[in-house]
Amino acid sequence: MTASRAEPTGTARQDLLFYLQSARDALLWKLEGLTEYDVRRPLTPTGTNLLGLVKHAAGVELGYLGDTFGRPSGEPLPWLADGAEPNGDMWATADESRAFVVGLYRRAWAHADATIDALPLETTGRVPWWPDGKDEVTLHHAVVRVIADNQRHAGHADILRELMDGTVGMNRSNTALASDDPAWWESYRSRLERAAREAADRDG
Known part of the structure; x- marks a missing residue:
């Protein structure tokens, strides 16, 4: 499966793969045009950063959509x-270059997609890091879980990139924004600020 899918095609497997790939593509898109410093620098008190999100997502895919179903990738992940x-x-x-992290993520995609293609969605696996007796999961559930994790982190990446240089949008071909006029956004933000202050005054 590739990143070229334009829309969901209807079957459960194809829909899952579409939304999984859309999150993958969004995460990598948010790295484009940035320096080595900017892809790594922490922008929240807990250290959230763009390249770290990609590194984390690679491990999640290799774990839930590889090891869990007896399909280890062979990729060394010493940080886990x-x-x-x-x-x-x-x-x-x-020492972990952007090319290394992105390459690892792309290999994780390929390995995860091979698992999804090879096994029925009702296949049962065991999550190695979950407690014994509570570690059983279907492939369908595991894919949904990975989609949720990737989409959550794609949202984090949206906010980090906007804070960094103002670049916004859901993906390269669809920003999903109400306007592309900076003046409109300045007015909109000012309106939200006024509404927040009015609500605070009423509450006080």
Whole structure:
């Protein structure tokens, strides 16, 4: 499966793959045009950063749509090994290049898609890091879970990129924005600020 899908095509498997790929594409799109510093720099108090989101998403796909169904990828992920430092999958070290992280993510796509193509959606797997007796999951459930995780982080990436340089939009071909006029947005934001202050005054 590739990133060229234009719209869902109707079957459950195809719809799942469409929304999974749309989140993948959005995450990588948010890296475009940025320096090595900007793709890595933390923009929240908890350190959220663009390249870290991609690194995390790669591990999630390889885990839930690989290991869980007895299909290990063979990709070394030392930041997820026992004893690794907390949150090591949420940022890229200076030695982990953008090309390395993006390449890992693309290989994770291919491995995950191969799992989805090879197995019925009702196939049952076991999540290695879930508690014994509560670790069983269907492929359908695992794909939905990965879509939810990727889309959530794509939303994080939207906000990080807007804070960084003002670049906005859902994807390259569809911004999903009400206007492309900066003056309209300035007026809109001012209106929201006034409404927030009025509500605070009434509450006080």
